[in-house]
Amino acid sequence: MPLHIIACVKQVPDPEAPASAFKVDEAAKKVTPAAGVASVVSQFDALAVEAALRVKDVASDAKITIVSMGPAAARDAIKHSLAMGADEGVLLTDNAFENGDSYTTALVLSKAIQKIGDFDLLLFGRQATDWDAGVVGSGVAEILGLPSVSIAKAVAVQDGKVVVERVLMEGYDTVEAPLPCAVTISNELGEPRYPKLQQIMQAARKQVSVWSAADLGLDASQVGAQGVRLNLERLYQPVSEVECEVMEGETPDEKAQKLAQRLREEKII
Amino acid sequence: MAPANEFPGNIFFYLVILGFGAFFALTVIMRLIPFVQGKRVSRLDHLPARVRDFFLIMLAQSRFFRRKYWYSGILHVFIFWGFMVLLIRSLNLLLDGVSADLSLQHLLGDVYTAWRPVMDLFNVLVMVGVGMAAFQRIFIKPERITINRDAWTILSLIFLLMVTDVLGNSLEIFRERGDKDYFSFFAFGVANLWDTVGLGRGTAEAAHTVFWFSHLVILFAFLDYLPYSKHSHVLTVAFNVFFRNSEPTGVLQPIDIEGIMERAEEGATFGVAKVTDFSWKQMLDFLTCTECGRCQSNCPAFLTGKELSPKAIQHAGRVALLANTPTMGSILRLSPAVPRTNGEPPRPIDTMGFESIWDCVTCGSCQYWCPVMIEHVPTIMDVRRFLVMDEAQMPETAQAALMQIEQRGHPWRGTTFTRGDWMEGLEVGLFDGSQEYLLWVGCSGALSERNVPITQALAKLLIQAGVSFGVLGDEEPCCGDPARRLGNEYLFQMQAQQAIEVMNVKGVKKILTACPHGYNIFRNEYRQFGGNFVVVHHSELLAQLVQEGKLRPREGVEQTIVYHDSCYLARHNDIIGAPRRVLASLPKARLVEMERSGMTTFCCGAGGGHMWVEESKGEHINNARTKEAMATGAGVVATACPFCIQMFEDGIPALEPDEEKRMRALDIAELLEVAVAARGKEAAAPTSDLSAAGEEVSAGP
């Protein structure tokens, strides 16, 4: 039986857009979409696709399905992943999904994964570069009752189990778990591959299914704003200090000590 | 009467002609096989210009009259013109060999006689030329020239041809004593020598026969040898010159992406994967390269210690081409049809090398200096396209830049600017079809910290001069130049189509740009996709505005200024005078020139996508050019290109740690703005401050 890998990706506003373009609409509790800010595949999710491709480099008959929950434009995130070498895509889009939280996202993805069925490995980015939460990947594993390994820098499949190098503060662990399993990917994995043009062109011909809440057997009360477990009370921009605080002191030593003290006070060290 | 006119000479004569002739014909046929398989391109456009260039470049040897290589120029002109002139003698010899009645001497009579002194003169000049070449190769040994057995064989054969020609001619004169023989003054002099030494009739006849047949054999041997030597340009150069590139040199040709996708199953690739993916003209280039090395000696990559040598690229192309060509052995079924190494013939990327392909900055210096009209840059770029689009193999920094353009619509990762930021405080409006010019700001002009002040200076000047213009603001996409130069033709086409559509929808007719790369793309390349616009570079417009009195430079700019020509502006697009006219209009400014300026300008190092690609090794090209600029003693280096100025801004602090002593780098717009003391619509201070080490000029790390 060929290996079936499902990788989940999210499209986010470009995290490297100039800071001046980032504005929060506090009343709407949303980030104002700025003109000229591109939508990109969340950095770690692109690596999740890369991790899937690396498994496929070894097990050449493996199949990779890309799943993304988002507005219709999220289709681009799926197409980019297909161009890298994935085989099929599923777009989950529905107004009911909007304004959810990590839990509702995990729930929707879990239902979609169950509907796709017959999978061996689930791959996620360790966190999305907009909300930076890091909950969905492990959360999906929990909902589906699967083993999970998080923050991976390498993923390999051997004899029905997954062998993962998990990043730790001071090094890494090698962790094994039986398939089916979920793994979240970290940036230590490396760089996502650059697709060959032929692959980009072929991506246009690959199948992308589109499913709504009803297709997943979910109703509005379970997802989106109605289904959240975490309420967003407030979203705001902390006032950034543009002024450079120059350390005063009689001697260089004094200045250095003052700096260390300030760093401590600001909880930076 | 030729020694070949009667038995047994005539048998030998015809054997030689037929034997060598057949070998030559077979060689040519085999060599043509890959040409037939290669890409079809049409080079029949602009026929009158082609004929004109054929005369100028090939027959009049115009490129050999450049001062830089005067020595080689002289010797080559002697040898080439000698070759042309002495064709008459060779033809005469052949016809005479068949029958004396057919000889040119007989048929052309006095015309031939009048030609005889010319031929004898060139006998001498060719030998002088060969002597000069030998001297050069024994004592001077310039690095650019390949000195090997092949080279000496050619020189020797040419020399022997002259010797046998003169001696044979002299012996014929000695034997036949025609009344006009003194026209062949040199051979006549040698004939007198035979008189003086009392050469016997029998000896003379034997010697004449020997030299006559030697000349014939050497001539045909030379002909047969040519395709197997690096001197094969003798056979191909006429075609290479006639079918030269007729477009501006900075232009790259598009790829039919859809078409190739359809043929993907048959193994079609986007770039050049195998040697037969090249066009017949590119293959002809490989066979026309004489390895003179002028390209190499003027290549900024080679001169700064990189792997790339344009000459080596041509040689590598030739190796790959010949490896994919049937040989004599295969014709005679002695060996396989195409010689193989490890089972596969080498591909161009194998013989040319990854590093070399990426070292090229597309400055076009090689093409400017090449006397035989080889097009080095498109060949390199075709292999680069293969690496990028078919293999996805490229330096990390190139990959990052391409991904930037794809994802963010511009190559400037990490910019803290948005496209509209530069307009703050200036009365610049969006283009709506009513204005005369679209000012194309460009990704650099809007998002790169050093270039934003230049855009602002230009805008202020335009406002002051009352020029009608508008901008695209946030709607301006990337023009796609970095993508095309980095080899991603697909990404370029997407950007180009997007840009053309935006401009057409808004009714843009005239584009004004401060960027030579943009200028090149809009003017010369967008028409490949249906975008036809009138394009003006800001140096041209500023020069015109000054000349018309709409801008009055009154404030003194007391600086010694050296102008650096951007490759894409000067060499590729012939804009050399306009920026200088702008600078000349600055009161109290003193202008100096670098030796490598105008058409021979030395690249700043940012071309070919190298603004975003780290150099492989050796000295940084921009440092080399900065040194050159600094050596003029100028206080300011003036540029008209957003890449050039960034290269200088990097190079200047690298070479001069003391801030006080540093040369400043400024765009011509910034300099003019200071001189004009532009007021715009508000009394704003000039963007640049020339009196002190201004903060706008960012000091490098």
Add this chain to the structure above:
Amino acid sequence: MSNSSGILVIAEVSGNAVASISTEVLGAARRLADQTGQPVQAALLGSGVEGLAKDLIAFGADQVYVVDDPLLAKYSTDGYLAALEKVNAQASPAVILAGQTDMGRDLIPRLAFRLGSSAAMDCLSVTAQDGKLVAERPCYGGNARAVNSFKMSPAVATIRSKAQDPLERNDSRQGQVVKVDAGLDAAAIRDKVTAHQEVAEEGIRLEDAEVVVAGGRGIGSAEGFAALEELAKALGGAVGATRAACDSGWRPVAEQIGLTGKIVGPTLYFAIGLSGSSQHMAGCSGSKNIIAINKDPEAIVFKASRFGIVEDYKKVMPALLEACKKLKA
């Protein structure tokens, strides 16, 4: 919500002691407890860790639930989840807190879901408003802050390292120690650690480092970078360099930060002896805190920095190194 009460802190063990992050989380829990009048509980999982319970009490716990089991000797997702389920059943907390650590990142999302709730991760603060937990956390790469409240109980959150202060250790504090039987089934623990690798002396990858100490032309020589290496080591960070420094051969190209080098966004970025050209700043503008040390008061880098010292770096580094070492100790 009615039956649950208490703030449960999931403690971590480092070496043979309580990890400092846990003392910080206990501090936050204590402050919450004071606001809400609820007890502070701690969960202590491991093998042979019972002796640390008193330390947890000393740092603010009222009750410590100890799950001591050989199967918990090393962290495993399944094992620790199962054990915590048991603790939760007994302790019935309204709030569960942990540190944003290797363990916290892995464990908390699943634990929250398992208990029918969800988690707020990497929080800077947790407070009580109207008797309910409110957590504030950074998002959008630090450009924004989100304030979350919880619909379900227990409210689960992780706290960012150094964001909260621990209490003063007080060995005279009294508390209860409750032993909980994990009842673990080895077969049910699906994830197994088969090898462990300490990071090599080379140090952390530049892109992953939380602290980067970068130098430019002003360092003057390859030897000059030794001071930066020491500072980086003391702070657990990596050394970076500008293009000029790499070009001069002082640092390997792999350390180059900038437009054609690496893009980094650490919490702390030292820009030493570099003027701050946009080419370089493009590579580090994502840093949360930039500290510039440069003898030129007009250097552009000061405009992008939060803190600065106008001084020749050579004169400042020794004292700075000492002071930072003290901070990290």
